[in-house]
Amino acid sequence: MIDWDLAVATGVRLVRPGPQVSREEARQAVSELRRLSREAEVHVKEFTGIDSAPPEEATVVDRPGWIRANVEGFKVVLEPLSEKVGNMPAIVSAVGSRITGVEVGAVLAFLASRVLGQYELFLPPDPDGNAPTGRLTLVAPNIVNTERELRVDPRDFRLWVCLHEETHRVQFTGVPWLREYLQAQMKEFLTISDMDLSTLLDRMRDVTDAVADAFRGGEGNLIEAIQTPEQKAVLDRVTAVMTLVEGHGDYVMDAVGPSVVPSVAEIRAKFQQRRAGGSRVDQVIRRLLGVDLKMKQYAEGSSFVTTVVEEAGMDGFNRVWTSPETLPTRQEISDPQAWMRRVLATNALEPDHKSA
Structure with a gap:
């Protein structure tokens, strides 16, 4: 489906060098x-x-290192599609894998100069065949470049970034079922995809429409353009979880910040301005790749967490980690009161997990 070696080679060749x-x-x-x-x-x-x-x-990496790490993760995530692709005509698979390899490499090159860090959930098995729990990765050139651009205190900014990414590690190691739940949702999303040639052509037309919409200033993005109606329900569940964990990360980094990051208010203000900036082309690419959607997730998720913690306390919010049934839906993310009525106002829940 994707020529991964070509994706890495393309990404490493296209990625911009880091700061001097x-x-x-x-x-x-x-x-x-x-x-x-x-x-x-x-x-x-x-x-x-x-x-x-x-x-x-x-794990601290440079930009090429981030590209290589993400390709390894993509291989794990996209494994359920391998059998479907095996049924495609050989010429389509051969040509398509190289085209997608170049496309994936170009996307990774764009993102590799912007990502500050991430918690990698899906890693290849170790030599004994065991799947690692996850890995906290920080992209040093991007962190240094950003702190210079923002003209903020380097130590404060670095700890601020670490607080966000460490929150993800705490989430996924402290709530054992969360990783498996996400992986199951992603597998379902991939296995119900349509891979026949006619459907792929239809998807390409949808992609073209999304590109045109993005250039007009609309909200079209490639993720929504390539999904089927059946996949939308799954994607809504995945989006809700990712909005929750990203918003929780943003909430924690700012709430903890004042006591350990003296300049947190200055950093947050300058960082928000930077998120909204960029050239016209940069903004279009971010919109197409769903980067702007991710920024929206930070804001919506943080608002959800803030509201629940203010009204129900941290213990009340932590009921969210009890089971998949206590996760907020995409609609509840925008309506925290609805989640609190459903989850906190009922006695039907199981006792809190040890992690909460």
Whole structure:
């Protein structure tokens, strides 16, 4: 389906170089990010009350390293599609894999200069065949570049970023069923996709319409353009979960911030301005790739968490981690009161998990 080697080669070739730093500056940045990632875990764990796995140092990478890591993750996520692609005509598969390989590489090159960090949920098995729990990854050149552009305190900014990403590690190691739930939803999304040639042509027309809409300033994006009606319900569930975890990360990084990141208010204000900026072309690409949708998730998810914590306390909010049934729906993300009526105002729930 995708020529992964070509995707890596394309991404590494197209990605822009990072900021100019001396060897000593690079060494210090990597060392500090590793240390701050462990420090952030203590703050996040105390604040959220989630009993997560013991902390591990973050994996610090450069831009090409981020591209290679994400290709490995994509292989794991897209594995359910392998049999479907096997039924495609050989010439279509051969040509299509190279085209998609170049496309994936170009997308990764664009994102590789912007992503500050991530918690990688889906990793290839280790030599014994065991699937790793996850990996906290920080992209050092992007963090250094951003703190320079924003003219903020480097130590404060680095810890601020670590607080967000460490929140994800705490979420997925402290709530054991959450990773499996997401993986099951993504597998369902992929296995119900239509892979016949006629449907693919229809999807290409939808993609063309999405591109035109994005250039007109609309909200068209490639993710929505390629989904089937059956996939929409699954994608709504995935979107709700990702909005929750991203919003929770944003809420925690700002709530913990004042006590450990003195300049957090300045950092947040400048960072929000940066998110909204960029050239016209940059804005169109972000819209097409769903990056703007992700920014919207941060805001909506953070608002949901803020409302619930203010009205029900952290213990009340942590009921969200009890089971898949207590996760908010996409509609409830926009209406926290509805989630609280459904989840907190009933005695039908199981006792809180140890993680909450």
